[in-house]
Amino acid sequence: MTSEVFLQLVQLCTILIGFLGVVVSLRSHRRQMYAQTYIEFSARLHKVLRTLPTQIWLEPVAEGGHLPPRNEELTKSCLQCFHIIADLYRLHQGGYITGDLWRPWQRGMKRAMQRPLLRREWLALESNFEHEVELCRYMRRLVAEEGKSQTSRAASVAAGSPGS
Helix, strand or coil, X not given: CCHXXXXXXXXXXXXXXXXXXXXXXXXXXXXXXXXXXXXXXXXXXXXXXXXXXXXXXXXXXXXXXCCCCCCHHHHHHHHHHHHHHHHHHHHHHCCCCCHHHHHHHHHHHHHHHCCHHHHHHHHHHHHHHCCCHHHHHHHHHHHHXXXXXXXXXXXXXXXXXXXX
16 A cells, blocks of 8 residues: 555545544534423423412312412413413424424323313413414314313223223
8 A cells, every 4th residue: 555545545534533523513412402492491381380370280179179260370371381382382393302302291281281270271362372273283182182081081980990
């Protein structure tokens, strides 16, 4: 092997190593951006959830079947919560939130929207999101699933089996 061929091989290896370094850096940067997005939205969501009344997370039967009345503070908190859900949904639809990050949020949103109080507030506030047709469809599916889970829960209670 001549020195010229050897130098060309060394240059090729240097280029490949440099390219590999760029690929690793880009992948690392992308993963860090996903992590920062997750942390930021989690913090925003937790901040809003702290402003919501605890009745949201209780079954209405445990509270005597009554939901707290609608008021300005509750409406504002729920509206903030729905805006965060809308932001997350848009980012996911745009490919900015991976499936790995989306799935835990989606389970949490589904669980939250299956609560009677948030469901009631969404139905009252949905008109504020009419311009986001896909989001409204998505939220309607979450709310409709609530009806299915309530029906199956009521059927299991009537049959004497434990609820889900």
